[in-house]
Amino acid sequence: MRYVAPASVAEVVALLAGDPEARVFAGATDLVPQMRAGRPEPSVAIDLKKIPRLTGVSLTDGTWRIGAAAPTADLTGNAALAADLPGLVYAGGLIGSDQIQNRATLGGNLCNASPAADSVPSLVVNDAQAVVAGPGGELTVRVIDIPSGPGRTSLQPGEFVVEFLIDRPLPSTSDAYLRLIPRTEMDIAIVGAAARVSLDGDGNCSSAAIALAAVAPTVVLVPAAAEALVGGPISDDVLATVAAACAEAADPIDDKRGTVAYRRQVAGVLAKRAVLEAAGRAGNGGGR
C-alpha cells in the first residue's frame, strides 16, 4: 500500500482516475480498524487532510462550508457553528473520544456509510449539500442521496466529497441529536434521532425535519413526523404522533445490538425528545 498526500482536489481526481484500487481517506478512524480486521488494503491511500479546502470551516454569504476532511474537534471548537447548528456539532462531539475526534471527519462518517453514523441524521435534517469532485468536475448532491446501503454510497468511481454546504438556519430555528448507547461513550448507536424545528411568533411549529440512524440500511428521513409537527404547537398529542410516525418509519433488524421492537420504540422516544430539545432552543432565540 502506498501513501500519498496531495495538495489539491485536482491531484486527487487524477490519482483516483489513474487507479481503480486507490482510495481516499481522512481521519482513517474507520479505514485503519477495517484493514486491521482483514478488509483488503487499497493500492494507494490518498490522505485528504493536506488540502486546505477540505479541512476548512467557514461562513460565507449565509452558508456554512465544512471541509469533508475537517476533524470534528474543529466543529466542537467553533462557537459560531455550535450556535447555528448545535445538534450537528453535538453529534460530531459524540464520535468516539477526544482522540478520535482529533481525526474523525464528517466526510468519513458519511462515506463509511454505517447506518449508525452519528453525524449523518443531523446533516440530513439541516438539508446539507455535499460538493462532490470527480472525473466530470464538481457537482452538488444532497447528503441524503449519498448513502445507498450499509458500507455503500452512490458516489461513482473516481468521486469523493470535498465539502458540505449548509444554509444558516432561519431565526427561531434549532436542531438536536440524541442517540441511545448502553454505555456513555466509545459505543455505537443502537438508535439515533435528529430533529430540526422552526417556530413562528406564536410558538407554533413552522417547519421541521426528523431523521433516524441505525434503524434501517441508511439514514431515514421521516416526513410524516415533520407533517405532524408543522402548523401548530408542540403538544403531547403531536409528540405522540411524531413518536408513532418514527416507530413506523423505522425498518430495523434484530441483531446483537438490539431487537426490532426495541429499536422501533426507542426511535420514537428519541425523536420526541430531540424535537423537544430543538424546539426548546428555537423558542429561546435559537438560530438568529
Next chain:
Amino acid sequence: MTITEQRPSYRYVGTRPVRHDGLDKVVGKARYAADLVLPGMLYGHILRSPHAHARIVDIDTSVAEAMPGVRAVITGADFPDLPADDPERNMTRNLMARDKVLYEGHAVAAVAAATRRQARDAAEAIEVTYEVLPHTLDILEAMEPGAPLLHDDILTTGLDSEPSEPSNVANRTCYERGDIEQGFASADVVVEGEFLTKPIHQGYIEPHACVADTGQDGKTVIWCSSQGHFRVRSQTAAMLGWDTSRIKVIPAEIGGGFGGKTTIYLEPLAVELSARAGRPVKMVMSRDEVFRATGPTPGSVIRVKLGATGDGRITAAKAWLAYESGAFPGVWAMLGCMCVVSPYNVENFLIEGFEVVVNKPVNAAYRAPSAPMAAFATDTLVDEIARRLDMDPIDLRLLNCPSAGDQAPYGPKWPLIGLRECLEAIRDSEHYRSAPAAGHGRGVASGFWFNIGEASSATVNLNENGTATVVTGSPDIGGSRASMALMAAEELGIDVHAIQPVVGDTEVVGFTDVTEGSRATFATGMAVVEACRDLKGQLRGRAARMWDCDVEDVEWADGRATHSGGEHEPLALADITAEAGRTGGPLGATASLNARGAGPAFSVQVTDVSVDDETGRVTVERYTTAQDAGTAIHPDYVEGQMQGGVVQGIGWALNEEYIHDADGVMENPGFLDYRIPVASDLPMIETIIVEVPNPNHPYGVRGVGEVGIVPPLPALANAIHDATDARIRELPMSPPRVLAAINSGNGA
C-alpha cells in the same frame, strides 16, 4: 474510610506510599511480554476452528510450509497425547485440538514466520478438512439425553449411582443439612426463582503474550504475562512431555488477569515452534482471539427457593445450580455450591450443582469464580423476602448472619469473620442513612468468597547500604509488591522505599503457587514476614559480634539493635550491614511455606440507580462497598481491589455477555460490542474498609482481590426493581431487556 475492629497500630502497615512499580507504569517504561524483541525473532500465528463442533478429518500443511518466511508449522500431532487420567490432558487438548474441535476458535495449527503477516497468511493457507458435527450451546439443552455429546468418556461423577452412558454433565456436587421439608413447612414466606447468566470475559486489557527461546541444549526460556510462572512451567512441561528443569519462565509485567491468566494458552506452542525453527518465537493474541479462545467465566442456570418465618429468620434453602464450563469440565459448579447461601445461617438446605460441557471456549477463573451468579439468585430472593415482610434488607441479613463457630454450608465451622461488621458498616454509612434521590431505586446485597492459602516462597537480602531486596514468586496483579515491601518495612524497621520488591523468575525464587484466590498478600506476605523474622535474628547475632556480647543481650526494635544493659550505642540496620563482611558475610534469608488459615472474605454493597423508563437505560448514580480486609496493608490497593471488583460486577450486571449465533460463532469478540464499562459510566465507587484481622496471619491479612465482584449483580437487580418494579432474573440488564421488563409490567 476504614472501620477497624481491634488491631495494633503499625508504623508502615496501613500507610499509602507510592508503589515501587508505579512510575515505570505511568511513563510507559514497564515491560510487558509483547514488548520484548530478540534478535532473529519469529512471529507465531494460530489457525483456529471456524466450527463450534467438528471432527478433524485431515490437516494439510504442505502449502503453508512452502510459503515465504515460514520456519515451522505445528499441529496437535506434534505434541504427546496424554493418557486419559492425566490431570493436564484437557489443558493440552484445549491448546491444540486433537481429533475434534470443540468450539469456534479452538486452536488447530500454528505457524512461525519471519513477519506477523507471513505467519498469518501461512496459517490461513493450512487446509483443514472438517466433518461438521451437531453442536450444543445451551446448558439445559446440553444436559438433556440425546444432546450432541462433546466427549464420549464423560460419566457424571457425584451421582448416587455411576451412570452407564456418557453425557455432557461432568459432575454433581451436593451439600445437604437438616430437614428441608420441615424447613419449608415452618416458613411463613416462600420465594423462588430461576436466574440466567451468560458467559463473561475477564476483560483484561493486555492480551496473552509470550516469547520463547528454545536452544540447541534442549532448554527453553519463556517470557510471558501470567498470574503464576511456576504453573506456566509445569503446564508447558506437561504439554511438551518435558522435564520442568528444561524450562525457565521469566515473568513480565502483567496488564490484568482477574483469574484469566491462571492457565496457559500459548507457551508450549511458542516453545515447540522455537525448537523447530531454531529461533526465538513471539506469540501475541489479538483481542478477537482473547474472546474466542480464552477466559470466560461460566454462563449459568440457577434455581433457588428460600423460606423464612414472619419475623425474618430463613428456615430453608433449596438451590439447583448448573454451570456451563465450556468445552472441558472444570470445578465451577462446586464453587457455586460453596457460595450460594453462605452469607446466611440456614439450618435446612439442599444444594445441588451440575457442571455441563458445551461448545464454547473453555472456562477459566474469574474473580471469585461462580460466586456472583449464585449470589444473583440468592440475594435477589432475600430482597423479595425483605419486601414481603416489610423489613429493612440489612436488618434481615443481620438477623441471619453467621459468625465464628457457626457451621458454613459447605462444611467447616466459620473462623473469625467480618460479615456482621460489613453489614453494620453499610447500615451506618452516610449513603444508606440518606434516602435515595427522587426517582432513584436502591439495592443492597452481600457476597462471600472463601480465599485460599497455598505455597509461597520469599527471599529477603540485605544490601551493604542497609537497604533490602524482597524477592517473591507472586506476579503482582494488584499492587502486591507494595504490600510485600510494607510488611518487610514493618518487620525490619526501615523505610518502605529502602526496600526493593521484585518478582523473581522460576530459577531465582522458591516455588510459589499462582496469584489467585486472593492469596498473594496473605500467603506470600507470610513468607516475607517469616524471612524478615529470620533476618532479625541474624541481625541480633551480628550486633552481638560487633559488641562482643551475648546475643540474649541484644534486642531488635524499630530497626535498631539495642543493648539491654545500655553499654553500647544502638546500631541501625545499615550500621550492621556495613560491617557484614567482618561479622560473617552477607545477610539473607529465605522462607518457603504452605499457608494455612486463609480468612474468608465478605462484602456488603449498596447502590442507587436511575432507570430511563422509556429506553431501559440504567445509570448507576451512587455505589458504596464495605469489605472485610482483615488488615489493609496498603489501603489504596485494597480500595483499588474493592472498586475494581464492583466495576467488573457492574459491567456483568448491565451489559456484558457472550453472544453466539446459531452456528456457535461468537458475534461480539471486541470491546465495541462486548461492553465493559468505561470510566464515564461509573460514579465514584465509595469504599469502606472493614478490618476484622485474620488471626492466622502475622498482620491479620485476609485476601481482598475477589469478593467485591460478588454483590453487584443482585445489588443492581434489587435497585432496578426498586426503581421500576420490574424483577429481572436474567443478565445482562441491558437497555432492551430492562425496557422489555418495564413494558410487560413484571412487578414481583
